[in-house]
Every structure is written in structure tokens, then in C-alpha cells.
Amino acid sequence: MPGSPIPAEPHSPGLPGRNGSAPAAAPAGRSATPPSPAETNAIASAQAGDHHAFSLLYALHKRRIYSLCLRMVGNVTEAEDLTQEAFLQLHRKISSFRGESAFSTWLYRLTINVVLMQLRKKGLSVVSLDEAMEPVPEEGPGRSFGAPDLNLAGAIDRMALERAIANLSAGYRLIFVLHDIEGYEHNEIATMLGCSVGNSKSQLHKARLKLREALRNQPRQEARL
Amino acid sequence: MNDHRDQASCADFQERLADLIGSGEDLSAHPHLQTCDRCRALLADLETIAAAARQLFPSVEPPDDLWRQIESAIIEEDQSE
Numbered sequence: 041m042p043g044s045p046i047p048a049e050p051h052s053p054g055l056p057g058r059n060g061s062a063p064a065a066a067p068a069g070r071s072a073t074p075p076s077p078a079e080t081n082a083i084a085s086a087q088a089g090d091h092h093a094f095s096l097l098y099a100l101h102k103r104r105i106y107s108l109c110l111r112m113v114g115n116v117t118e119a120e121d122l123t124q125e126a127f128l129q130l131h132r133k134i135s136s137f138r139g140e141s142a143f144s145t146w147l148y149r150l151t152i153n154v155v156l157m158q159l160r161k162k163g164l165s166v167v168s169l170d171e172a173m174e175p176v177p178e179e180g181p182g183r184s185f186g187a188p189d190l191n192l193a194g195a196i197d198r199m200a201l202e203r204a205i206a207n208l209s210a211g212y213r214l215i216f217v218l219h220d221i222e223g224y225e226h227n228e229i230a231t232m233l234g235c236s237v238g239n240s241k242s243q244l245h246k247a248r249l250k251l252r253e254a255l256r257n258q259p260r261q262e263a264r265l
Numbered sequence: 266m267n268d269h270r271d272q273a274s275c276a277d278f279q280e281r282l283a284d285l286i287g288s289g290e291d292l293s294a295h296p297h298l299q300t301c302d303r304c305r306a307l308l309a310d311l312e313t314i315a316a317a318a319r320q321l322f323p324s325v326e327p328p329d330d331l332w333r334q335i336e337s338a339i340i341e342e343d344q345s346e
Contacts, residue, residue, distance in 0.1 A: 091339075094339075095332065095336070098332055098335065099332075102326070102327050102331070102332070103324060103325070103326050103327070104324070106325065106326065106327035106331075107322070107324040107325055110322070110325065111322045119327075120327060120328065120331055120334075123327055123331060123335075124331065124334055124335050124338065127335050128335065128338055128339065128342070131339050131342075132342075196313060196314065196317040198317075198321060201314070201317055201318060201321060202321060205318065205321075216318070217322075220315040220318050220319060221318055221319055221321075221322050226287055237287075238284075240287075241283045241284060241286075241287035242283050244283070244287075245282060245283030245286065245287075246283075248311045248314055248315065249311075251314050251318075252307075252310050252311065252314060255314070
């Protein structure tokens, strides 16, 4: 519900609780299990041109792919178009899948490239995935000393946070979505995006700082309802 | 003088914060956080933002008719080859 406050939780997947508790389990959207024999068979059959097998792969992965697209663009119609384009690309390229990485990881990377290409077409400040992952120190938000504390430990306004995430550059948004929302670990993100683990950690940290900065700049009554 | 020392200490801590958070270790016992309200508040804010964002975007199913659109596009592509 737009405008409603989001109550704070004690911790997130990437930020261990200050009481030392373990990080939360991966979000429901993320597949943490190895591929089933049915999926392995479906991949092989789809590579051989079996249409029914391809529809099975769609059924297995549609939720994660659609959710990723929606989280990246924040618009249902665009997310549907991007999901369609991702599966069309998959259909064109599935014969090139060699099983060197998990199929879900491969499909995810393919989808990320589709999303970034679309954002670039729209003229947003998006560069290639590799460039998006390059550290840009001069763009990083300043350190926090001397600045007033935000002290968000109650609630964050939903719309303010949505706006702040939407205003992140694509590279920061991608890392934030993959880690904090999708629940991927830094080593998985590094594999998916072809960057270093250190780069992934650093980009995520900068994304969170930028969000904090954006929320801090909200009018007080909007920032904390 | 003390301010300069404090800022240097905060700068050092925040410089390493991405790695510290990424390591998944419990930061509550970190010596700097024992004495620095500002960095403790920063960490709390980052935790709150990450937790709130997870609630903001639940995983959702695409509409049922999306497969039919994809299927039609695939058939169209296959026929044009």
C-alpha cells in the first residue's frame, strides 16, 4: 500500500543482527536448491527443440525472472515485456548452454543483460554490465561523520524508499536488488556479474549509503510516518 | 584535537564497513561501535533500509497469459526462419 510505513526488522540477509544472530534465510523468490532431474532433462530436451520442455522451463523460472524484472524497472507492463524478451532470448540461445554454471545463474545473467539493454534504450544512465560494475569513487556518497543521524529505527515510508531505489543508477540498483532483496551472496553475485567479491561488497555499500542519503533528504514528515 | 581523532577513527571504520558487513560477522562487539554513537546509528540505518526493502518487493507470479504471448512470439520467430 503506497505511503504506508514499513516497520523495521531486526536484520537483513546481508547485515547480521547486532546481537550476533545469523542472517535471515534467503527470500522465497530465490532458488537455493540444485536443479532437479526433471529440470536437467527439460534443458536437454529444450536444447533439442522440444517445445513442451521449454514451457516447463518457463514454468520453473517465470516467477524469479518476472520478479527480478519488476524489481529492476518498477513497472508491471515493462516487467512483462522484459520477461517475454528474456525467455525469447533463452529460446534463441539455449543450445549454447553448456552447463558450466548453474542454469538458473546463466538465465539470470541473460535476464540482467536484457534489463540493462532496455534501460539503456530508454536513455537512462546505464552503461554495459561491466561498466556498471566498475567502482566510481567520485560518485560515492560522503562519509557519515559530521552529518546528522537519520535514525530510521522505527519505520521507513514505503513511497520514499521506492523513489530512492528507483533513483539509484542501474549498477547500484542491480547490486542492491540482487543482494538485499533477492538474497544472493556476494560470491554468487560476483560469479553472475563477472566482477570481484570486493567490488560487489563495495557497490552494495555505496548503494545503501545513497539510499540513506536520499531518505535523509526527504521531508521529515515523509521520512518517518 | 579530539574531534580530529574521532573523525580519523570513524573514517577508518567506515572505510572498512563494506567488508565488515560483507563478512557477515557480528559487529556489535566491534571496539569502534562501543564508543561511537554516530557509526552505530549509521549501521542501524543501513540495517533498517535493507530490511524495509525486502518487504517492499515481494516475489510475484507473472500474469497467466504471458506464456501465451511468449509462445506466439516463439512460433512467429520459428516461422520466419
